Amino acid sequence: MDFAGEHVISVDQFDVVKVERLFAVADGMLPYARRQRVTRVLEGAICGILFFEPSTRSRLSFGAAFHRLGGQIVETTGFAFSSMAKGESIYDTSRVVSGYVDAMVVRHPEAGAVGEFAAATRVPVINGGDGPGEHPTQALVDFYTLCRELGKRPGSLGGATVAVVGDLKYGRTAHSLTKLLALEHQIRFVCIAPPELQLPEPLVAALRERGHRVEQTEELADGLRNADVVYATRIQQERLPAGLTLDGVQDRFAIDAALYDRVCRPGTVLMHPLPRDSRNNPSELSNDLNRHPALAIFRQTDYGIPVRMALFALVLGVADQVDATARDASWYRPERFGVDDTKPMLP
Amino acid sequence: MDFAGEHVISVDQFDVVKVERLFAVADGMLPYARRQRVTRVLEGAICGILFFEPSTRSRLSFGAAFHRLGGQIVETTGFAFSSMAKGESIYDTSRVVSGYVDAMVVRHPEAGAVGEFAAATRVPVINGGDGPGEHPTQALVDFYTLCRELGKRPGSLGGATVAVVGDLKYGRTAHSLTKLLALEHQIRFVCIAPPELQLPEPLVAALRERGHRVEQTEELADGLRNADVVYATRIQQERLPAGLTLDGVQDRFAIDAALYDRVCRPGTVLMHPLPRDSRNNPSELSNDLNRHPALAIFRQTDYGIPVRMALFALVLGVADQVDATARDASWYRPERFGVDDTKPMLP
Amino acid sequence: MDFAGEHVISVDQFDVVKVERLFAVADGMLPYARRQRVTRVLEGAICGILFFEPSTRSRLSFGAAFHRLGGQIVETTGFAFSSMAKGESIYDTSRVVSGYVDAMVVRHPEAGAVGEFAAATRVPVINGGDGPGEHPTQALVDFYTLCRELGKRPGSLGGATVAVVGDLKYGRTAHSLTKLLALEHQIRFVCIAPPELQLPEPLVAALRERGHRVEQTEELADGLRNADVVYATRIQQERLPAGLTLDGVQDRFAIDAALYDRVCRPGTVLMHPLPRDSRNNPSELSNDLNRHPALAIFRQTDYGIPVRMALFALVLGVADQVDATARDASWYRPERFGVDDTKPMLP
Structure with a gap:
């Protein structure tokens, strides 16, 4: 130690x-x-x-x-x-x-x-x-933010619901954060992504083996309900295998203020490893959330x-x-x- | 304040x-x-x-x-x-x-x-x-240098003659320095440039409205006479609108030691925002001025x-x-x- | 001083x-x-x-x-x-x-x-x-390393045998170190290189005039015998004059652990100005020497x-x-x- x-x-x-x-x-x-x-x-x-x-x-x-x-x-x-x-x-x-x-x-x-x-x-x-x-320091910063936003110490997050959204297959940050969260007891992971970009099966199996609950969906609104924390990530066309085109997919997994207010319960924290792609509108976490107290992305980089x-x-x-x-x-x-x-x- | x-x-x-x-x-x-x-x-x-x-x-x-x-x-x-x-x-x-x-x-x-x-x-x-x-800090450094070279405080430069030379139309530094000098009372501005590159008319009007005197000429030697400070700038072909060629113009607005000694009164201060283009000879302020006490360009960068x-x-x-x-x-x-x-x- | x-x-x-x-x-x-x-x-x-x-x-x-x-x-x-x-x-x-x-x-x-x-x-x-x-600081660092490895002060290296290996014609570092060593009394220089890349004649003459001994050879093993210090350098094809190809020459002047143990006397110090070209195997000083106490190249950069x-x-x-x-x-x-x-x- x-x-x-x-x-x-x-x-x-x-x-x-x-x-x-x-x-x-x-x-x-x-x-x-x-x-x-x-x-x-x-x-x-x-x-x-x-x-x-x-x-x-x-x-x-x-x-x-x-x-x-x-x-x-x-x-x-x-x-x-x-x-x-x-x-x-x-x-x-x-x-x-x-x-x-x-x-x-x-x-x-x-x-x-x-x-x-x-x-x-x-x-x-x-x-x-x-x-x-x-990119271990990114994962540690993400985990630290999550703990501070929820007001909990590491090891005491049991029972929390964490929704991870976007490219869960190739996204390095989602994998690393998931691995750190796996050290906790009984986390409920809600993995929101198109089937082609879902969390790799071995990672899902490992989480379940440690007693965590893993749900997978491609319905964004459904997935966000009851989340304590939402960890959104970019879907980058350039990371996808040749032949896999995802026109419009980015839009289906974009969160803006209206969606947040409609489906998230009060206090749900919005995180993102950044950068957000602001050329897309809506982006993964839209700019209309910039003044929203739920948006933790800059506290995340500050940390x-x-x-x-x-x-x-x-x-x-x-x-x-x-x-x-x-x-x-x-x-x-x-x-x-x-x-x-x-x-x-x-x- | x-x-x-x-x-x-x-x-x-x-x-x-x-x-x-x-x-x-x-x-x-x-x-x-x-x-x-x-x-x-x-x-x-x-x-x-x-x-x-x-x-x-x-x-x-x-x-x-x-x-x-x-x-x-x-x-x-x-x-x-x-x-x-x-x-x-x-x-x-x-x-x-x-x-x-x-x-x-x-x-x-x-x-x-x-x-x-x-x-x-x-x-x-x-x-x-x-x-x-x-580029406000450049303008403030220029103004500071001018005050120090003349041994005056800002606000007390009234009556000074400032010759600005070169590209007064597109040159950002000349505009900004002019704006700061406009805060003074009764400056005499001598604007030395080819007609195509003279100070923009709205800027001239604004200076006059504040009680300053603005003279415009394309005769370098004439313009330099009686100046307390000469602020020379580069004429850059690449900044000019397409179609406007200025072959030989750089030479007409170049100052060297012989010209200085012939037309400037003792104590006239030579400034320049730099860089000087040393591929031209003569340049805006020629290298034969490098040992001249009038050349304030390095005091300017020092400041x-x-x-x-x-x-x-x-x-x-x-x-x-x-x-x-x-x-x-x-x-x-x-x-x-x-x-x-x-x-x-x-x- | x-x-x-x-x-x-x-x-x-x-x-x-x-x-x-x-x-x-x-x-x-x-x-x-x-x-x-x-x-x-x-x-x-x-x-x-x-x-x-x-x-x-x-x-x-x-x-x-x-x-x-x-x-x-x-x-x-x-x-x-x-x-x-x-x-x-x-x-x-x-x-x-x-x-x-x-x-x-x-x-x-x-x-x-x-x-x-x-x-x-x-x-x-x-x-x-x-x-x-x-590149005077490189030469001074090399000379410092050499003194420390031999446990001597500058001015007291008289009698030492220094083998310089590789491109002695175009290699700037070998020239500079040689010039500094020339300040000593009676150094024995063993210059190991192909004839086309031997130490320039004026430099050889200058060394001899100051009382140093200069031997030239293209036999690596012979040259290394009795050296107190070996200063190996890169032979870079791109530095050679057009027309001069040196296929295989790099191999002939490469030192590895087996060669060292076979021909060098105990205590011979191996130096190199770096970088070593690790795409070649063997390189000027091969990687199998990395754990060898004779290899002074990292003490050299540390110094x-x-x-x-x-x-x-x-x-x-x-x-x-x-x-x-x-x-x-x-x-x-x-x-x-x-x-x-x-x-x-x-x-």
């Missing part, structure tokens, strides 16, 4: 005890993430952020989280290291960079590549997404900071020293901007 | 009182910008620098200014966010990033886009240039740091706390390098 | 006394580079890292070194400044950036370009590689940090103040990861 010096490659590394420890540390990070306090616990430390495929938002989130702990970052955002273009192996690249930094975040288009980086390095590696593989701060602090063994090096922030924190979409809508 | 929590989108937000406050704070930033002192007033704060079109110099200037206040930066320099490429709206992108940072600088190729970012964010946004729209530091400090509400967290710099400041082009040539 | 305010453009600037001073400072940087201690001697200072051609590893190494001293970086990694694309001169670009920062690292594809940057700047410039020209830290501290005049602003690092330094390839194999 001591994270210090560990790599974070997969959600499979987590059990309830470990998730609980992570989330407790993340709770403690909230005043820093919200800019009320400043810590310099990682002053002098450097994080190498190596993104071999673009993901601006994840990259900024990891960088900001490390900075909020007082550390520095060096990063590369190109599709490849210049040295890798000359035939350098992952072993060499990883070992070299690990001599410059104290931790690494690696994103790579190939499943398993981040694990290869971890095998060669001398510092902890955090998986920032390895293509069709995993990316404390959860990633917690992971860094844990793998670098400083989680207990954060407050000792802290002070109040001196600068103005404007609260008057925009919509106030930061308060969870507890039921 | 309190900037705290404000966005900085347009020069139209500024009146003389506000400019005076900004410049007073910028004056106080000079020892930090000149590396004589170090402050950590923004230690722990993060600025998101989102540049959706390239502008290396502006980007480095904003980044250095935030660092000089003790803060950190996260940035993206690509033409687009990876998530925006997937159809994400400005609203979502801006709101998400505003959950990671304390302030944002946005540059975007489309007029109005930065305002859209500001509308969705929960932190102050500074316009780093929105295409044909505005980009204190002015941007002042803006950050004001919108984040820490302008009065800068000195309290400061100490002398410990490292060597080489003064022996290169030409000393840093001293204003007061008349 | 005082580096303060100097540019670092060429290995020709260094004599034994200067190298000794640099290496003594680098030795003092080891606890910081190894993350045992944290200094903030350059807190508030900014380094501009301008890379006009890609070199991810060098860029990260310079950035990490400046951060380890407590400083900040601003950087550009594109092929050109946006303003240079508009015709801006090196003079203007360099002078402008030097108004933002305290030191600059410049990498450029053209020989001599970095010197042009230095001529225009008001802050120290470090050459990060100028195409076919120089990039203390040597570059020392250069920054010296040119900014703070080398004597580093320890005064230091404290022990608070975070966990995992020693249990990967192979322990960090201990020199002293003979």
Whole structure:
């Protein structure tokens, strides 16, 4: 349960005890993430952020989280290291960079590549997404949000109804969140998707074996009823196998304010791993929900900071020293901007 | 007059009182910008620098200014966010990033886009240039330089003669500086340009209505006589409407040392928003002026740091706390390098 | 011998006394580079890292070194400044950036370009590689590694046998290291290469004139016998003149564990400027040497940090103040990861 010096490659590394420890540390990070306090616990430390495929938002989130702990970052955002273009192996690249930094975040288009980086390095590696593989910090942020929105601790979500909507077959985020929720007792999963994009059978079987209830439907309105949480995802034509066209399918699985008010029970929380595709209207979660208190998608991205701060602090063994090096922030924190979409809508 | 929590989108937000406050704070930033002192007033704060079109110099200037206040930066320099490429709206992108940072600088190729970012964010946004729209910090730096070179405070430039040269029709920087100078009393504007590239008529009318004198000429030598300040700009073929060719025009509006010494009165200050096009010889301000004390173009870029530091400090509400967290710099400041082009040539 | 305010453009600037001073400072940087201690001697200072051609590893190494001293970086990694694309001169670009920062690292594809940057700047410039020209920090890191692996101080390597292998004609790193070693007394150089790629005759003559012994061979096994240090380099087809094909040559100059154990005497140190081309098998230094204590290539890249830290501290005049602003690092330094390839194999 001591994270210090560990790599974070997969959600499979987590059990309830470990998730609980992570989330407790993340709770403690909230005043820093919200800019009320400043810590310099990682002053002098450097994080190498190596993104071999673009993901601006994840990259900024990891960088900001490390900075909020007082550390520095060096990063590369190109599709490849210049040295890798000359035939350098992952072993060499990883070992070299690990001599410059104290931790690494690696994103790579190939499943398993981040694990290869971890095998060669001398510092902890955090998986920032390895293509069709995993994106464990996204899943942990999603799970953290879900717990905070429902006002529950991990391990005590038993009985909750979670509707997952969209591309459940190819969508990496839905799989990972499902795996983490499987650590709970007796969750009711309502899987809303066209038959071609339903949750893979082995995953359904695994959930049922652990005592969870899994219902599958392609009727959006029916599926949303009685959900405590709705986790919507994008249906991306480019991810589908050749030959499978889904004209109009996106529309059938789009949620807007009118549908929410008509079928969801009060307090149902709306989540999404983002990005939403705003070229479609309605989109997975339509823009007319932007001012709706149920829409938790920006609380979700906000929570990316404390959860990633917690992971860094844990793998670098400083989680207990954060407050000792802290002070109040001196600068103005404007609260008057925009919509106030930061308060969870507890039921 | 309190900037705290404000966005900085347009020069139209500024009146003389506000400019005076900004410049007073910028004056106080000079020892930090000149590396004589170090402050950590923004230690722990993060600025998101989102540049959706390239502008290396502006980007480095904003980044250095935030660092000089003790803060950190996260940035993206690509033409687009990876998530925006997937159809994400400005609203979502801006709101998400505003959950990671304390302030944002946005540059975007489309007029109005930065305002859209500001509308969705929960932190102050500074316009780093929105295409044909505005680039307010450039105008404020230009105005600050002009005041310092003339040894005057804003509001007390009455009676000065300012020659603006080059592309006055499409050149964004000339428009913005003109608007700020219009806040003064009785400026004499000498607009030197080919007729096709003269200052837009509505702008001329507005200046006259406020009591300023506007003269228009295409004779460079004539126009330069009696100027206190010359603000030269590039004539860029690519900005001109199709069909309008300006072969040789660049040469007619180029200033070199011989011309300066022949027609300008002693003390005339030479400014330029940069870059100068050094493929042309003579260029707008020729390289043979590089050692001339009249050439203020590098003092102008140097002043980009204190002015941007002042803006950050004001919108984040820490302008009065800068000195309290400061100490002398410990490292060597080489003064022996290169030409000393840093001293204003007061008349 | 005082580096303060100097540019670092060429290995020709260094004599034994200067190298000794640099290496003594680098030795003092080891606890910081190894993350045992944290200094903030350059807190508030900014380094501009301008890379006009890609070199991810060098860029990260310079950035990490400046951060380890407590400083900040601003950087550009594109092929050109946006303003240079508009015709801006090196003079203007360099002078402008030097108004933002305290030191600059410049990498450029053209020989001599970095010197042009230095001529225009008001802050120290470090050459990060100028195409076919120089890459002085790489040579200094190589020399530092060689001294540490042999347990000797610069100036006391007399009598050592150094085998240089591969492309000795076009390989910039071999030339530079050779020049630095030429400062020693009576080195025995064994130059192992195909005749077309042997060390240039003027360099051989210069070495002999200074009293060094130079042997040339194309027999790898013969050449390796009795070497204290082997410095292997890549043979890159793309660097060769048109018409010169070297099919199979790479294989003839590849070193693997079996060859090492068969012909090298115990304690022979294996170095390489990296990257190794891992698409070839065997490569210049094969992967089966990765766990071999003789393989010093990662100690070599690790030493990039203390040597570059020392250069920054010296040119900014703070080398004597580093320890005064230091404290022990608070975070966990995992020693249990990967192979322990960090201990020199002293003979």
